[in-house]
Amino acid sequence: MGLFSKKECAVCGGKAGLGSKSLADGSLCKDCRQKLSPWFDAFSETSQEAIRAQIEAREANRKALEDFNVTKAWGIKKYRVAMQFIYDQEQRCFVVVEGPEESFRERNPDIIRFDQVRNVWLEVEEGWSETGDQYAPASNRILTQDKYDEVFWRYDFYLNIALDHPYIEKIRYPMNFKTTVIQVPQRFFMFKRGLELAGEYEGEEIAYQADRLDAMTGKEDALIRLGKYSDIIRLKYKDQSLPERLVRDVKNDLYIQKIENVAAHVRRADRIRRLVMGK
Ligand SMILES: [Zn+2]
Incomplete structure (x- = not known):
């Protein structure tokens, strides 16, 4: 058994090979990585516990998107893959996601509250x-x-x-x-x-x-x-x-x-x- 056999994903226990990332306290496999936010990249400073919490939050986010009511989408409409800023005025939150407006929920964009903006x-x-x-x-x-x-x-x-x-x-x-x-x-x-x-x-x-x-x-x-x-x-x-x-x-x-x-x-x-x- 080589050196690599020791590397297993801290979250799912699978093999952390090609495309895996080093966390503060372990490795993360490619499959688990894909469950994370596209805006997240602070791997080396993040613990496996925080990664697990993020994956859970991302699952909850997917459900919360069902109740997200689009007030408006601001972005270039001419190109379907252009980025859109989409907000829900009533619930005071937004997502930033690749368009178009009709199918953005499929990409599970993170819902951000206005009061989280610094x-x-x-x-x-x-x-x-x-x-x-x-x-x-x-x-x-x-x-x-x-x-x-x-x-x-x-x-x-x-x-x-x-x-x-x-x-x-x-x-x-x-x-x-x-x-x-x-x-x-x-x-x-x-x-x-x-x-x-x-x-x-x-x-x-x-x-x-x-x-x-x-x-x-x-x-x-x-x-x-x-x-x-x-x-x-x-x-x-x-x-x-x-x-x-x-x-x-x-x-x-x-x-x-x-x-x-x-x-x-x-x-x-x-x-x-x-x-x-x-x-
Ligand atoms: Zn994994």
């Missing part, structure tokens, strides 16, 4: 690539200001929800399904590094960023309507034919749509924060 903050990741396709690799070249309007800025949004909960410390989930890719036109000698949105925002700062983005679309929209096209997109061609002008107008519209899309994620983060924090 803090909510939005994390915006910003990068850039040289082409605009969805899976273009982020560039690590040095980017100079004069290239700001040629590159494609990439945005991902993560909502962090810190908890006082028996086995989940924090929920962190992607709010967007696809990376938002956007070209940001520059004006005169004012160089803007993308939407200047990279960072972490909490409390009122989230609403402030959403307002700033809304103001940005309002301003761009007004300029476009005034016909100050050259302010919006620095033109690279001199003699513009009608098709070229149409392309440019479509680009302007697209730019506004993209900012609105970014603002929608930020607004949703703000709505969630106000809902669960009650302010």
Whole structure:
């Protein structure tokens, strides 16, 4: 008998082989691991007793989901597998789960009470690539200001929800399904590094960023309507034919749509924060 024969799962007594995890006081097999919350990963600090309690709580959770009444699901509806924040206003609780709304209970998402939330903050990741396709690799070249309007800025949004909960410390989930890719036109000698949105925002700062983005679309929209096209997109061609002008107008519209899309994620983060924090 080899060394591995000694490793058995502290919870079910089965073999803790490939895919098992080390606990503070034993091993946990892959099958038992799959019964745990998707938000749990503090294996090495957790005792087998706490793991057993979590598995029991997860079974109770599955039953409690039958009484969970959906008030609303907040998330991208276009993609069935996009993450959703789903809440029950009456019972003051929520789940964060892969959609769609009709079948979320099958995934046994942990029900979290509003009063278990310690803090909510939005994390915006910003990068850039040289082409605009969805899976273009982020560039690590040095980017100079004069290239700001040629590159494609990439945005991902993560909502962090810190908890006082028996086995989940924090929920962190992607709010967007696809990376938002956007070209940001520059004006005169004012160089803007993308939407200047990279960072972490909490409390009122989230609403402030959403307002700033809304103001940005309002301003761009007004300029476009005034016909100050050259302010919006620095033109690279001199003699513009009608098709070229149409392309440019479509680009302007697209730019506004993209900012609105970014603002929608930020607004949703703000709505969630106000809902669960009650302010
Ligand atoms: Zn096991």
